[in-house]
Amino acid sequence: MSAAVPKGTTPYYYVPGPSRHPLMASIGLFFVILGAGQWVNGVSWGPFAVALGLVWWLVVLKQWFGEAIHESESGLYSDRIDVSFRWSMAWFIFSEVMFFASFFGALFWARIYSVPALGDMEHALLWPDFKAIWPSSSPGATASPAGTVEPFQIMGPWPIPTINTLLLLTSGVTLTIAHHALRENQRSKCITFMWATVVLGAIFLCVQGYEYYHAYVDLNLKLTSGIYGSTFFMLTGFHGMHVFVGMLMLLFITLRLQKGHFTPERHFGLEGAAWYWHFVDVVWLGLYVVVYWM
Known part of the structure; x- marks a missing residue:
């Protein structure tokens, strides 16, 4: 998630680059829903799929939020982003x-x-x-x-x-x-x-x-x-x-x-x-x- 902005300069409106995080988070949620559906129907691997999806999703969120925090602390967020x-x-x-x-x-x-x-x-x-x-x-x-x-x-x-x-x-x-x-x-x-x-x-x-x-x-x-x-x-x-x-x-x-x-x-x-x-x-x-x- 980056933009062509000189170091230490706040952009007019920061727009991050292409990110993998939405796709990766969707994969985690897919396993959560799939596992939950199988779990309620008595399939043995359902709970494990739910656990895998939750762990995957949480790891992605940690990375995603970490990048957003880094962008904020790097001075990339202007007043327009705040609005x-x-x-x-x-x-x-x-x-x-x-x-x-x-x-x-x-x-x-x-x-x-x-x-x-x-x-x-x-x-x-x-x-x-x-x-x-x-x-x-x-x-x-x-x-x-x-x-x-x-x-x-x-x-x-x-x-x-x-x-x-x-x-x-x-x-x-x-x-x-x-x-x-x-x-x-x-x-x-x-x-x-x-x-x-x-x-x-x-x-x-x-x-x-x-x-x-x-x-x-x-x-x-x-x-x-x-x-x-x-x-x-x-x-x-x-x-x-x-x-x-x-x-x-x-x-x-x-x-x-x-x-x-x-x-x-x-x-x-x-x-x-x-x-x-x-x-x-x-x-x-x-x-x-x-x-x-x-």
Whole structure:
């Protein structure tokens, strides 16, 4: 990834040369999808193909991001590149907003329209024992009055989800402090609070892991627990995945800070990760109210 630019000169708009990385990353993802498809169908080599694809993909990403970091630290990125990065991150977060909006929409439709519709007079002839209530936590109160959905308990807001809410809100505060510290050229303070944010994100994931264990073992709440179970794990699970991705972003930004990267004037890597993390915080607040309280 290179351009014909004199050494030490910032180009008007840096355009990298042809790169092998998109093709190599696609090969890794191909093995991930192929292996996953075979794995769910019981083929013995499926898990190994998934592992191979993930390792391949991660190695390619390390090389790809390493080159991008080298370009940035070499002074090849002008203010115009910075504007492009900001627009790209903004559109990416917008796509994530739409991603979660579809899941919130599925929960809304199931709860407000689908379940009540199944309990009307027309459907009563087909399912006379059906009770159109939410959450559908027991046989006779689900879309399977015959009892094909096992009885389960719902996940309330206390204590685990509330603890996770406090963890995420605190992490948003520590990240904001870190950002302002870098803008004031207080690098040590910035690094300290960035590590605090990463640790809080990791604790959130551990607590959510315990929440899922509690749901499966103590509440018998599973992905197969009717529409409630599927929407619960769909929303909280994808959010947990986004927390994991955001935590990795913050981790690598922190490691770069320790190497002396970023300045008070130029640090969009940190800003972009902060935008993403605050987006994750906002989504969780929506989940906390809609999934756990309502």
